[in-house]
Amino acid sequence: MFPKSFQSLAFEKVSFVVLIVTCGITVTSLPTDIEKGRRKVVHVLEDDSGAVIVQTAPGKVITHRGGSITLPCRFHHEPENTDPARIRIKWTKVTDALQFEDVFVALGRQQRVFGPYRGRVFLEQGGPGDASVIIQNVTLEDYGRYECEVTNDMEDDTGFVNLDLEGVVFPYYPREGRYKLNYHQAEDACKQQDAILASHSQLHKAWLEGLDWCNAGWLEDGSVQYPISHPRDECGRKDTPAGVRNYGYRHKEDERYDGFCFTSKLNGKVYFLKRFKKVNYAEATKACIRDGSVVAKVGQLYAAWKFQLLDRCEAGWLEDGSIRYPIVNPRSRCGGSQPGVRHLGFPDKKFRLYGVYCFLKNKDEREGGTDMKRSPAESLTKSKSSNNIPMNATRVI
Structure with missing residues (x-):
């Protein structure tokens, strides 16, 4: 007999969710047409037979380049006497809709940190059920969405944390003139100027703060957009509303625009x-x-x-x-x-x-880099909010 909440779910959402009972464990499974082309994740729901439940912070966590930040993730399972050595904690970064970059994995006392995160990522170790990690000396490239996955034998669950950076978006074009950069050239141009290509959310936030720029530029997802705070005929007609204009996703090699860069x-x-x-x-x-x-x-x-x-x-x-x-x-x-x-x-x-x-x-x-402490809980610092300076001074000349 299904619990009352699941009875309601089974009758009201039958076209979207299939309920399967196996060995006393209730699980949800996505239909085949939604699962196709995606990495399969089975979310195990809690019932009397035991489960793993992951909880992460709603919204986003914010820091700045060079700072330290905790990506919060906690889990609990029933029965509570599960052997901690059999629990695997894995953190990955979502780099695209179907792509993940390994960040950190721990199984009992065994831990491994991957790629550019080596020497900077540690478990917070805040007690039983804590899967949070601390990122030290945060870089511009750390910005983005992270997945926390906790596995206990055949049971697992995942949660997501969005890491945001305090910073500033600026339009950029080279000496050769405007609309001279394909996507890869714009990406390189931003890096050369101590920045990265901005995300849509970063550009939108800059627009809310007043950024007004009449030339379209690449963003990190391959789209081309530009922010207009003061509509005018030379920038897509005066009678159109203010907002971030979007050309959509463009050909990364053949088409040329400016770039919108982000730095912190x-x-x-x-x-x-x-x-x-x-x-x-x-x-x-x-x-x-x-x-x-x-x-x-x-x-x-x-x-x-x-x-x-x-x-x-x-x-x-x-x-x-x-x-x-x-x-x-x-x-x-x-x-x-x-x-x-x-x-x-x-x-x-x-x-x-x-x-x-x-x-x-x-x-x-200048002396060779920041000293990375091995006890991150002692070195964690709170991020400070930045000065909200209007951005609408970067106008077309």
Whole structure:
């Protein structure tokens, strides 16, 4: 006899869920047409015969680059005297609809960490039923969706955790001009500027904060979109509503657009190098090196504007050969009424003279990297919320 809740489910959802009883265990199974092409996961529901139930945090957890964060996951099973050595905990990252990247696996005392997560991912070890992991020294690439799977003999269950990063989205195009990048070139361009291709949710959040950009750009999922806060005829008609315009998924090799990049908190500091005279690009590069730093990248300047609140009404060279300057407190003589990073284009590197923005790494980075502690519970720090600076200064010039 089914429990009352399952009777209701069996009669009300018969077209979607098939209930199977085997050896006293009640399980749900997806119909064949939904299962096709997907990795099969059987969710075991709790009844009197015993089960594994996984619980993860609703919503998302938030940190920043360089921080530490717990991906919460707890489980319980009945009977409670199940041998802990027979419980397997596995974490994977969902990289695509049908693709998973191994992160961490533990079976009893045996543990293994995979790829770029080595030395950074540990079990939180918060007591019985705790499958949470701590990620230290979070990178931009750690952003995304993670799956926590707990297996006990023939029983298992899974839960998902979304890891978000505090950061800033910025549009990017190279010296060659706009609409010159295919998907892979846009991906590389963002990496060269200390960033990654932004996700749709990151771009949407930036639009909510005021980002307005009339040129379409690649996102990390292969789609091409652009945010419009102030509709106008040259950007898809004035009478259309504001929003994130979407061209859909485009051919990654053949089609060319700009890119939307995402970066987060710096492991260092950006500053304007004070000099008595302006310099060309080569002289700017040498000046930063003599000062113990390097010419700042575009993503680093945006991060400094967002997190350092860097405000400088002086145009300067950046690593890609562009001229920009960050404004937190707008004033008329500094490019308009909105905060943002002003972009003056790509001038002649040899004959045009400007100041320069330099980037100095944190001391531990310069000395060979961050010291990774082996007791992560002691080193876990709470993430701080960022300053919500409007983003609508990055407009088409």
